[in-house]
Amino acid sequence: MGGNVGYQLDFSVVWDALPSLLWACLGxxxxxxxxxxxxxxxxxxxxMLRDSRFKPARWAVMAFVELIRNTPFLVQIFFIFFAxxxxxxxxxxxxxxxxxLGINGGAYAIEIIRGGVQSIGxxxxxxxxxxGLHKAQVFRLIVLKPALRAIFPSLTSQFVLLTLTTSVASAISAYELTSxxxxxxSNTFRSFEVYGTITVFYLVMSWLLMRVFDQISRRYFSYPVK
Structure with missing residues (x-):
């Protein structure tokens, strides 16, 4: 049994819905x-808790990271919404x-930020x-910027991944592009045109975000040329 060989593309439905799709990109x-x-x-x-002297706090953070990183995001969002x-x-x-999204991204951010802080000797x-520097000055001048420089690529990659992960929120009808x-x-039955278009939208959003982050990295976190 072949597919619907008589199917004809019609992107007019996408054009008519373009304002809604663009607003959904902002969502x-x-x-x-x-x-x-x-x-x-x-x-x-x-x-802060992971590196504290209070063992139960350290264990709780480690358990949280393992739980979130080893369970599907769809299950996590369903648990919050339905359970x-x-x-x-x-x-x-x-x-x-x-x-x-915050809980899921937070589990990864803990490991990313901790790695950056530990990179400072x-x-x-x-x-x-x-x-003679105050602790605030030491944090700002010695710890913060080098740590941010170390973790910025990982944080930006995590942000792009989180942007793509928002599509899972369509399962609970949150306002975003896939939803x-x-x-x-469902109103037009133009699956190829609609999903093909939002595939391009996600690709463009990811590309633009990476370009923005690249410029920020070059301006604020690149090492000076000697």
């Missing part, structure tokens, strides 16, 4: 930015998506204190 970026900001907060807090209401915690689709910190595309496809 996707909004989810990704919100999720990444939450992930960084979780990452910084997790690193938590059973104990009285009910969230709308978009906040659920942001929370799930204790001798450099001690030298800064010996020169809007599904609505358009």
């Amino acid at each position: 996707t970026i909004g989810l990704a930015v919100s999720g990444m900001l939450l992930a960084i907060v979780i990452g910084v807090g997790g690193v 938590l209401p059973l104990i009285g915690l009910r969230l709308d689709p978009t906040p659920t998506a942001i929370l799930a 204790k001798g450099q910190i001690e030298a800064g204190l010996a020169l 809007v595309a599904q609505q358009i496809e």
Whole structure:
């Protein structure tokens, strides 16, 4: 049995829905930015607890990282959206998506940030204190920028990955590109045109984000040419 050989492409439905798709791209970026900001907060807090002297805190962070990194994101977002209401915690689709993205990205951010902090030698910190710098100055001048330089490529890659992962949020009808595309496809039955178009949209968004991050890296985190 062959496919529908009489199928004729008609991108007019995509053209008509272009404003909705473009707004949905902004929704996707909004989810990704919100999720990444939450992930960084979780990452910084997790690193502080991971390196604390309180063993239960260290164990809890390690368990959290292993749990999130070894379970599917779809299961995580379903758990938040469908299971938590059973104990009285009910969230709308978009906040659920942001929370799930933040938790998922946070598990990876903990390892990324911890690696960056550990790349700064204790001798450099001690030298800064010996020169009379305050702890805030040592953190800003000696720890922060070198650590950011070390982890920036990994953080930006994680952000791009998180942007693509937002498509999973369509499973709970959060407002983003794939969810809007599904609505358009269900109304027009133009699967090839709709999903082919958003494939290009995701590719363009990823490319633009990487170019932006590359420029930021060159301007703020590149080593000076001697």
